[in-house]
Amino acid sequence: MNSQNGFLLSFIKYGENDAVLHCFTEEDGFQTYFVKGIYSKRNKKKALLQPLSLLNFTVNPAKGNGIPLVSKFELVKNHDMYTDIKANTVIFFISDFLNQVLRHENKNPDLFLxxxxxxxxxxxxxxxxxxxxxxxxxxIQGVAPLIHEGKYLDPETGTFSDIPAHQLFDDKISDLWKTALFSEKLYTTKIHSLQRKDFLDSILVYYHYHITDFKIPTSLEVIQQIFE
Known part of the structure; x- marks a missing residue:
């Protein structure tokens, strides 16, 4: 047995009472676990199955090509953000997003933090x-745009130039990218509410060019509606 802390990215009911969990763990990166009996009537642990919950798993090693079995799991941090509609929508979007882009990610302390x-x-x-x-x-993945003096970001090359390369990347959106990339305190970057949709669309275009087999998250429409 070994103990792992991991963020829950997605969970799928298997049969009547079991579940398959996809997690991003601190020690081993992306992992898939099997949990027995989680959906049984007496099991109160199913309430812990929330997107991006930080859980501690006790895991039995897989036999052959099987999936590692979770013998027990506990909540590491208690978040009350799931009662906030906006926060809950963001959490579902990001967990959906990470469940796709981290599928082949090994241990990555910077990403976990x-x-x-x-x-x-x-x-x-x-x-x-x-x-x-x-x-x-x-x-963190090493595919962010390279900063140049150009006015417009070219999402395909990941560089800035003096000539527009994509309709979404006008001077305002490109400047927002520069501000975010330069900022030492990234989360203090101000994004006007009228720019958020276009900025998110531009980010998804950039991911399309630089992350292999990237697909638009199914929860995109919901998050766009919430913030309109």
Whole structure:
């Protein structure tokens, strides 16, 4: 057996009472676990299955090609953000997002800490923090844009130039990217409410070019509606 702290990214009911969990763990990166009996009537632990919950798992090693079995798990930190509609929408979007882009990610302490920092910002009602967190992920992954004196960001090359390369990346959105990339305190970056949709769309375009097999998260429409 071994003990792991991990953020829950997604969970799928398996059969009547069991579940498959996808997590990003502190020690081993992205992991898939199997939990027996979590949906049984007497099991109160199913209430802990919330996107981006930080949980401690006691795990039995997998046999052969099987999935490691969780013998027990506990909540590491208690967050009350799930009762906040805006925060809850952001959490579902980011967990959906990370469940896709971290599928092949090994141990990454910087990324693990950045998720924790993002959650702290959201708990403090920073409702634009998900936009800046997505920039943080690009920086940690080493695919963030290179800063040049150009006015417009070219999402395909990841560089700035004097000529517009994409309709979403006008001078205002490109300047917002520069501000975020330069900022030592990223989460203090101000994003006007009228720019948030275009900025998020531009981030998704950038991910499309730089993250292999990237797909638009299914929860995008919901988060766009909440912040309109």
């Amino acid at each position: 950045s998720i924790d920092e993002f959650i702290s910002e959201l708990m403090n009602k920073n409702y634009q923090c998900h936009l800046l967190f997505l920039i943080t992920v690009l920086k």
